[in-house]
Amino acid sequence: xxSPTSADFLQEAVTLAVTNVQSGRxxxxxxxxxxxxxxxxxxxNRVTTENDPTAHAExxxxxxxxxxxGDFELTGCTLYxxxxxxxxxxxxxxxxxxxxxxxxxxxxxxxxxxxxxxHIYEEIDKPPPRRRIPMEQHDGVAARRPFEAWANYxxxxxY
Amino acid sequence: xxSPTSADFLQEAVTLAVTNVQSGRxxxxxxxxxxxxxxxxxxxNRVTTENDPTAHAExxxxxxxxxxxGDFELTGCTLYxxxxxxxxxxxxxxxxxxxxxxxxxxxxxxxxxxxxxxHIYEEIDKPPPRRRIPMEQHDGVAARRPFEAWANYxxxxxY
Numbered sequence: 001x002x003s004p005t006s007a008d009f010l011q012e013a014v015t016l017a018v019t020n021v022q023s024g025r026x027x028x029x030x031x032x033x034x035x036x037x038x039x040x041x042x043x044x045n046r047v048t049t050e051n052d053p054t055a056h057a058e059x060x061x062x063x064x065x066x067x068x069x070g071d072f073e074l075t076g077c078t079l080y081x082x083x084x085x086x087x088x089x090x091x092x093x094x095x096x097x098x099x100x101x102x103x104x105x106x107x108x109x110x111x112x113x114x115x116x117x118x119h120i121y122e123e124i125d126k127p128p129p130r131r132r133i134p135m136e137q138h139d140g141v142a143a144r145r146p147f148e149a150w151a152n153y154x155x156x157x158x159y
Numbered sequence: 160x161x162s163p164t165s166a167d168f169l170q171e172a173v174t175l176a177v178t179n180v181q182s183g184r185x186x187x188x189x190x191x192x193x194x195x196x197x198x199x200x201x202x203x204n205r206v207t208t209e210n211d212p213t214a215h216a217e218x219x220x221x222x223x224x225x226x227x228x229g230d231f232e233l234t235g236c237t238l239y240x241x242x243x244x245x246x247x248x249x250x251x252x253x254x255x256x257x258x259x260x261x262x263x264x265x266x267x268x269x270x271x272x273x274x275x276x277x278h279i280y281e282e283i284d285k286p287p288p289r290r291r292i293p294m295e296q297h298d299g300v301a302a303r304r305p306f307e308a309w310a311n312y313x314x315x316x317x318y
Contacts, residue, residue: 010300017305021312028305048316051231053254054218063211072210082305084296087283088250093292094279095212095247101287101294104302113306114317120253124246124283128260133252135260137243141169143263146176146187146241147272153180157207158273 003037009080010104012039017057017082020044027115029057031081033065033074033098040077041065057081058089062096072159073097083110086117087124162196168239169263171198176216176241179203186274188216190240192224192233192257199236200224216240217248221255231318232256242269245276246283 009032016030027045034040043061047053058081065074074096083105085093093101107117119132128135150156168191175189186204193199202220206212217240224233233255242264244252252260266276278291287294309315 006297007299010297014300014302014304018308021305021308021315024312024314027318028309030305047231047254047318051225051229052222053225053231053233053318054213054222054251059213063213066210066212070210072206072212074212082302084287085294086250086254088247088254090283091245091247091250091276091279092213094282095206095245098292101292102297103294104297104300105306106296106302109303109306113303113309115306117250120250121283123253124249124280128243133257133260135244135262137265138165138169138261138263140166141173141263143173143241143265144268144272145173146180146189147264147268147274149177149180150187150272153183155183156180159186159206159212 006080006102009034009039009078010082010102013042013057013080013082014104016042016044020057025049026055028113029081029083031057031061031079033061033077033079035074035077041068054088056086056089057083058085059092062092062098066096075099078102083107083115087120165239165261168193168198168237169241169261172201172216172239172241173263175201175203179216184208185214187272188240188242190216190220190238192220192236192238194233194236200227213247215245215248216242217244218251221251221257225255234258237261242266242274246279 029045041064046055081103188204200223205214240262
């Protein structure tokens with residue numbers, strides 16, 4: 001039997017995304033984490049059914065794969081997603097240290113279907129106080145104390 | 160009794176972040192979701208103890224607040240964070256439709272303590288295939304099928 005191809009994994013993600021919609025579990029997105037041609041976890045969008053705005057397909061797949069592996073990193077793994085990741089998922093992909101991401105639908109196709117993340121990508125480059133959701137830095141608290149506690153905590157696990 | 164100020168909430172976040180480190184639960188970060196001067200949820204970094212790379216303080220606070228409210232949006236709420244949000248958390252903040260974010264430590268202070276997210280912010284502006292974690296769009300699967308299923312699913316809950 002020949003090894004599955006990227007198209008096979010993407011097809012599986014797309015099929016899962018369709019099923020996710022039709023079963024009423026959430027939005028039209030799914031993702032797979034693959035290691036050495038094995039699917040170690042799948043994830044679908046569950047935002048509305050779990051009341052969790054972070055439950056995008058990529059995030060749920062990453063969380064499930066990390067749980068399955070007992071690790072907070074997924075070095076050596078590829079994420080197959082039915083759609084191009086949003087900025088939140090892109091950030092998660094970097095923290096997870098995945099090797100590679102392969103996706104089917106583009107952000108433009110998602111936007112045409114009502115799932116537009118371009119406005120978030122645009123916000124990132126603005127100075128924090130000028131963002132649509134303003135982000136203000138305040139002085140006056142000992143902001144470095146947590147970092148000092150970290151430096152002094154000998155059993156810390158770096159991540 | 161006078162209402163708590165932003166400095167009060169930030170101080171609470173900083174104290175929680177210190178406690179989080181000293182109790183061995185995770186990294187030096189904490190956040191609060193506040194609605195009408197009430198703290199509706201707190202969150203701390205749990206990446207290493209929960210094997211969840213997405214368990215940043217802001218994400219855990221947002222997830223807890225959404226669970227408490229039974230809603231996938233937090234309109235009207237302010238997020239107080241011990242530190243400037245990373246790109247993943249910034250994305251989550253937009254999807255959650257928070258009103259405002261107030262933070263203490265800057266990204267530069269976090270980077271000096273070993274928590275550098277500048278490399279992720281830099282990646283976002285690169286073309287996907289040229290990122291350090293390459294992101295490749297593949298044709299050949301019916302990428303639009305999930306969106307078609309969504310458009311045809313009459314009970315869909317928009318988000």
